[in-house]
Amino acid sequence: MRSETSYDLDGDLIVIDASLLGPTGRGTVRLVLDTGSTLTTLTPAIAEALGYTSTDxxxxxxxxxxxxxxxxxxxxxxxxxxxxxxxxxxxxxxxxLGHEIDGLLGMNVMSNFNLEIRPIEQRIILERLAPAS
Incomplete structure (x- = not known):
């Protein structure tokens, strides 16, 4: 399966939209695409709005x-x-995170896909390949 999505820039940062579902809520957030981040990260305020706390x-x-x-x-x-x-x-x-962003989209999500970033077109192309049999 393949998907093409446009993205926004915040300065030099690539910013994408994401929808999240938690135990008690759902929301839409703006995430910085961060290939240097191992894990996707959210601020505590966003996590709490979805129903997550440190007890989870x-x-x-x-x-x-x-x-x-x-x-x-x-x-x-x-x-x-x-x-x-x-x-x-x-x-x-x-x-x-110490910045005015909702979070980071990290490599734990992006590593599920072949990823192509086209800066001139401001598009991201993702492709999920079927597992080898």
Whole structure:
């Protein structure tokens, strides 16, 4: 299956829309596509609006930057829909990001696809291949 989606820029950052489903809510967020982020990350305010708290955590986490370490926790998201695909059970890190963004789309989601970014066209092409038999 293949999907083509346009994206927005916030400065030099690629920003995409995502729909999220949690235990008590659903919402639409703006995520920065971040190939340097291992895990998809949401701010605590977004996670709480969907019904996730630290009591739902799978494990604890620490987000390290050049200037600080932020404690966080990892939850299993009921559903994440973005770039033309729906994924269930995605691990999502919940931590303060220190910027005015809802979160990051990390490699734990993107590694499920062949990914092509076309900056001049501001399009992302994703392709999910059938598993080898």
């Amino acid at each position: 955590r799978v494990s604890r986490s620490v987000v390290r930057s050049a200037v600080a370490e932020e404690p966080g926790y990892i939850v299993r998201m009921a559903q994440l829909s973005t770039l033309g695909f729906k994924l269930s059970g995605v691990l999502v890190n919940v931590a303060e």
